[in-house]
Amino acid sequence: MSTYTAPLDDMQFALDLAGLPEIAGLPGFEDATPDLIAAVLEEAGKFGAGVLAPINESGDRQGCRLDPDGTVHLPDGAIEAYAQFLEAGWNSLPFKPEIGGQGLPGVVGVAVSEIWQAANMAWALCPLLTTGAIEALQAHGTDEQKAIYLPKLVSGEWTGTMNLTESQAGSDLSALRCKAEPAPDLGEGVYRITGQKIFITHGDHALAENICHLVLARLPDAPPGVKGISLFLVPKILVNPDGSLGGKNDVKAVSLEHKLGIHGSPTCVMAYGDEGGAIGTLIGAPHQGLGCMFTMMNNARLNIGLQGVGIAERAYQHAAAFAKDRVQxxxxxxxxxxxxxxxxxxxxxRMLMTMRAKTEAARALTYYAAACMDLAHAHPDDTRRESAHHRLDLLTPVVKAWSTEVGFEVSDLGVQVHGGTGYIEETGAAQHLRDARISRIYEGTNGIQAIDLVSRKVLRDKGHEVHALIAEMRETHAALADAPNELAAMAPRFGIVIDDLEATTTWLLEHAIPEDAQAASTPYALLFGIAAGGWLMMKGALEAQRRLEAGEGNPTVLKSKLATARFFADAQMPFTGAHRATAMAGPDSLMAMEEDWF
Amino acid sequence: MSTYTAPLDDMQFALDLAGLPEIAGLPGFEDATPDLIAAVLEEAGKFGAGVLAPINESGDRQGCRLDPDGTVHLPDGAIEAYAQFLEAGWNSLPFKPEIGGQGLPGVVGVAVSEIWQAANMAWALCPLLTTGAIEALQAHGTDEQKAIYLPKLVSGEWTGTMNLTESQAGSDLSALRCKAEPAPDLGEGVYRITGQKIFITHGDHALAENICHLVLARLPDAPPGVKGISLFLVPKILVNPDGSLGGKNDVKAVSLEHKLGIHGSPTCVMAYGDEGGAIGTLIGAPHQGLGCMFTMMNNARLNIGLQGVGIAERAYQHAAAFAKDRVQxxxxxxxxxxxxxxxxxxxxxRMLMTMRAKTEAARALTYYAAACMDLAHAHPDDTRRESAHHRLDLLTPVVKAWSTEVGFEVSDLGVQVHGGTGYIEETGAAQHLRDARISRIYEGTNGIQAIDLVSRKVLRDKGHEVHALIAEMRETHAALADAPNELAAMAPRFGIVIDDLEATTTWLLEHAIPEDAQAASTPYALLFGIAAGGWLMMKGALEAQRRLEAGEGNPTVLKSKLATARFFADAQMPFTGAHRATAMAGPDSLMAMEEDWF
Structure with missing residues (x-):
């Protein structure tokens, strides 16, 4: 049986490293005092450990169930946990006060969200998707949509979903076929949506009184391809202009997928318009749906990266407890x-240190990206806002891809630490592996993230932002080389890592044609993850050393930071050389086989 | 839905590369003509594809079931498939004619076994374990045991199991508690066994009329630790001196594990002696059970490596078919x-080539080790027999550990190629991942294999055998460097790989204390797998080039060999440098944390 304790010391350390002290001083975050943040994390830890973690394994075992009328039943305890979640105000925590949120920095919301994902990833997917719907509506909704929907979504009384995938359109959204017909009989800006969507997470449930589906579909005059996709808000229960609930909309779950993991989360096939058309309203401009959806996707990608961190932490704790107990x-x-x-x-x-060091590096990277989001939104200085925005854009695919690879690898090692027992489902270690596996696939596969990183984040600005990051890495490297022995010993290896990132970036810029770039994309993304995660581990080691010397903080925590940083340098950093060589080998051997030789 | 076609061209190529032509010329293998071997493989391919593969997915879905009386029910079709398997004579194929086998080289038996493992890994575990029991009885059984049991096990009318693990004794067999008391009332050499064993694969089933459990237990006068363990043969149904079946023995399955995968294979908790004592006979000398069991384990380890190859091939075919069909x-x-x-x-x-190249390399390595077994048994020259034996000993842990790592990585990539569909159980890709996961754990975890490699296979002979292998690698390297351009282009990278293996071996020899050796063992085993698999890929490329120039064989197959070899050099070989650096970093950062910091 797995238990979970929120790693508050580690989280606080990663928050500080990400720049929380600066962020907490920005306008709008006046209430975010260190004491308040510590109290929030502690309470979240209690809620995760006490309410969500206990229904994680039972939720996996029970799974979800669909009635013929489209009603989905979640596993025992999910509804009660959600009610407690709303009552305690956790759903509104990460949002701005003007829409009913609590005005804490986003990075604090991310830390809290790590707790939900670690405690119960399947359950926590529901509020995760609601967050994405809120972001999209905030950015692109009409005043009326915002007025009616945002308060309910922020409170969590209503939840949100993302409806992108159709059976013929997965990574390739240009192939979407769902249709939206104007319905002037029902009012201006109203549409009838028809078609089927697949892989809709929490597409139906009884947690909330309404579910707001954000649906990509084509208008009658839509151009083909991705430039003809529009985004619609389609509620499960129709909403009257005064915000009160009306009748059922023409949308329902028609089947549930039988999945490898996240059994506690219903993955639905959703049918729109079986009885004439689901009624929805346009979000954003016609044919601009993909851009609107990406507002949601970018937020969701950070949160999926966070799932990697959360599940890694859970698997690590599980394995470490077993390893301390098991005598052999x-x-x-x-x-x-x-x-x-x-x-x-x-x-x-070796397994435990790998688990721990990679979890810490992925957490540091994910929190750092979230801190960039705060700076990009809230910093008073235009230049700082803009640079934070560029950094966030660059790192979002790395966070999603690398942190989820870490989450899977760590949960896989967790099984291995358990030996034969790890293969037995009752142990719980295998559930982490099964749950973690999806995070490398959904919200854009990690292959798609790697292509996004190379083509849109590195090549498009001709390497400008990645070079800015490399320059910061070199500053850290210089500080490391000047630090006491144990830290300075890591400098040569970290220097090689930076060189590997720089050389591979240069190679990409010199081979900026799609075939070369895409052939190199996955090794580049993995290299990038180690380099960026490793950079923050090195910064963390410097900070831990500073605190130790200054007598600040818990020495055990700080010494363990030095140990994991050294292990990361010894046992993870050497892999950048392999990824560099693989990336720079180019596409020749990769593409050498004829299709019919496979 | 997955289908499977035995990759006969690839298997034949790997057999040739492993040295089948030489082996087929050894005394005792006179019947093993190329035509016969080709016919055997083709028929095995038909059986695997037509009989075993079709019940792979249904077996996973249905799983096994235990009646309160200890009777285990296998999924639909298992019994019928087993009857056909025996009828066609497949069970006896790999054994020597003097015990009822068909006298084919072991390496051919291994190729055939790959087909069973690929077609239906859960089902194929049963004959795999019978093979191990036969090996142990052949080597250590009394004349009476051999006379009564071997013919039935070889024909497959009876099956075998391995009973090692107890809940407190997994990797550490010294902690075994099962007891064996002499039962002079029942005859000389007869014992009453009591105790409980866990993780007993195919511990009960109705495939065969009897099951021969090989059980480790302690005699009353046993010294503590591993030197006090004896091996017993405990049949499910008692066997009369004339070989006829008597009454039920006091052994039964008392529960079935609920596992991540191999649902079609019952994993039993076995209770011995609940009603006074299960009756068994000693195999080998008292207190020498571990050595006897290792006869079985070494054979089983090669076969588990083969499961890695088989499941990788299956996952590759599944993913390649999807990738050629799916339009995006x-x-x-x-x-x-x-x-x-x-x-x-x-x-x-990149994913498909990684899958294909690693599968080919793992197959080449596993077949090569099996060929060493044939040479060690059958070569008329003492020196050749001895050197083949050393090579087999060295490679056995590498085959087990590396091929199963490959099997898991390839089946994991198979899920990823499928995108979201890969996460849905009906697709079948996830089953390969779940099934493959156990092979890294059982028959000695891969961590244990790595320690065995370093401590018993490299340090014990002061690196003698590994240096002999490295010398052969350097010969291949020289041939590669002299070959035409496309081949010669791989030589520099392969040279680095050999240097990495040699340097890390030197480091190990210079750090021959257990802590250092064990800290380095897993990276060393992974490095070794790439180097040894890569060596055979290079040899394969040279042979493919020779055949192309000579106009021998199918050019498409040969050109694909060149392509996978190049890809292996480009995208797999660079990782030896990372493993070398990790191994040679030593135990300092690995062991830096205090136990209570975890």
Whole structure:
């Protein structure tokens, strides 16, 4: 059985490293005092451990169930947990006060969200998607849509979904076929939506009294391809102009997927307009739906990266507890001391340290990107806002791809630490692996993220932003080289990492044709993740050393930061060289086979 | 839905590369003509595709079921498939004629076994374990045991199991508690066994009329630790001296594990002696059970490596078929040609080529090790037998660990190629991932394999055998460097790989204390797998080039060998540098954390 304790010290350290002290001083965040933030995290930790974590395994075992009328039943405890979640005000935490939120920095909301994802990833997908719907409506909704929907979504009384995928249109949204016909009989700006969407997470449930589906569809005059897609708001229950609920809309879940994991989260096939047309309203301008949806997607991508962090943390805690408890063999450094817990075996240590170091690096990177989001929104200085925005854009695909790769690898190692027991479902380690697996696929596969990184984030600005990041890495490298021995010892390896990132970036800029760029994209994204995560581990080590010298903070926590940073340098950083070589090998051998040889 | 076609061309190529032509010329293998072997593989392919593969997915869905009386029910079709398997003589194929086998080289048996594992890994575990029991009895059984049991096991009328693990004794067999008391009332050499074993694969089923459990237990006068473990043969149904079946023995399955995968294979908790004592006979000398069991384990380890190869092949075929069929996006090299199947996208190619190249390398390595087994048994020259034996010993842990890592990575990539569909169980891609996961754990976890490699196979002979292998690698490297351009282009990278293996071996020899060796063991095993698999890919490329120049064989197959070899050099070989650096970083950062910091 898995238990979960929010790693408050680690989270606080990562928040500080991401720049929370500066962010908390920005206009609008006056209430975000260190004491308040610490109290919020502590309470969130209690809620995650006490309410969400206990229904994680049972939710996996029970799964969801669909009635013939389209009603979806969630596993036991999901509804009660959601009610408590709303009552405690957790749903509104990350939003701005003007729409009913609590005005905390986004990065604090991200830290809190890590707790939900770690405690119960399947359940937590519901508020995660509501957050995305709020972002899209805030940015692109009409005043009326905002007035009616935002307060309900922010409070969590209503939830949101993203409806992109159709069976013939997955990564390729240009192939979408869902239709939207103007319905002037029902009012201006009203449409009838018809078609079927697949893979709709929390497409139906009884957590909330209404569900706001954000649906991509084509208008009758739409040009073909991605430039003819519009975004619509289609509520499950129709909403009257005064905000009160009307009758049922013509939308329902027609089947549930039987998935590898996240069994507690219903993944629905949604049918729109089986009885003539689901009634919806346009969000944003006609044919601009993809851009509107990307507002939602970018937010969601950070949050999916956060799922990687959360599930990694959960799997790590699970495995570490087992390793400290399970007695097998003798300690090789002290064979006469008798049988020992496996945490003393070097090969088990290797797994635990890999789990811990990668989790910390992915958390540091994800929080850092979230902090960029805060700076991009709230900093009074135009230049700082703009540079934070560029940094966030650059890092979003890295956070999504790399943190979810970390989440999977760490949960896979968690199974391995358990040995044979890890393969038994009741142990719970395998559930983390199964749950983590989806995060590398949804919200844009990690392959799509890597292509986004290379083509839109590196090549489009001719490497400007990545070079700005590399320059900051070199500053950290210089500080490391000047630091005391144990830190300075990491400088040569970190220097190679930076060189690998720079050289591969240069290669990409010199091979800026799609075939070369796409052939190199995944190794580049993996290299980037290690470099960016490693950079923050090095910054963290410098900060931990500073605090130790200054006598600030818990020495055990700080010394463990130095240990994981050293391990990351020893055992993770060497892989950038392999990714560099793979990326720079180019597409020749990759594309050498004829299609019919496969 | 997954289908499977035995990759006969690839298998034949790997057999030739492993040295089948030489082996087929050894005394005892006179019947093993190329035509016969080709016919055997073709028929095995038909059986795998036609009988075993069709019940793979249904077996996963249905799983096994236990009656309160200890009777285990397998999924639909398992019994019928097993009856056909015996009828066609497949069970006896790999054994020597003197015990009822067909006298084919072991490496051919291994190729055939790959087909069973690929077609239906859960089902195929049953004959796999029978093979191990046969090996142990052949090597250590009494004449009476051999006379009674071997013919039935070889024909497959009876099956075998391995009973090692107890809940407190997993990787650490010294902690075994099962007891064996002499039962002179029942005859000399007869014992009453009591205790409980866990994780017993195919511990009960109705495939065969009897099940021969090989059970590790302690005699009353046993010294503590691994030197006090004896091996017993405990049949499910008692066997009369004339070989006829008697009454039920005091052994039964008391529960079935609910596992991540291999649902078609019952994993049992077995209770021995609930009603006074299960009756068994000693195999080998008292207290020498571990050595006897290792006869079985070494064979089983190669076969588990083969599961990695088989499941990788299955996952590859599944993903390649999907990638050629699934239309998404446009071809970046020819955007105007309209929408295209995803096999044209470089990032999908990267996944498919990784899957294919790693599968081929793992197959080449596994077959090569099996060929060493044939040479070690059958070569008339003492020196050749001995050197083949050393090579087999060295490679066994590498085959088990690396091929199963490949099996998992390839099936994981298979899920990713499918995108969202891969996460849906009905697609079948996720089953490969779930099934493959166990192979990294059982028959000694891959961490244990890595420690075995370093401590018993490299350090114990002071690097003698690994240096002999490295010398052969350097010969291949020299041939590569002298070959035409496309081949010679791989030589520099392969040279680095050999240097990495040699340097890390030297480091290990210089750091031959357990803590250092164990800290380095997993990266060393991974490095070794790439180097040894890569060596055979290079040898394969040279052979493919020779055949192309000589006009021998199918040019498409041979050109695809060149393509996968180049891709392996470009995209897999660079990782040896990372593993080398990680191994040689030593245990300092690995062991830096205090136990209570975790």
């Amino acid at each position: 063999g003798v300690d090789v450094t002290d064979p006469k001391s008798g049988r020992t817990s496996i945490v003393h075996h070097p090969d088990v240590r | 996006g446009v071809d970046v090299t020819d955007p105007k040609s309209g929408r295209t199947s995803i096999v044209h996208h470089p990032d999908v190619r």
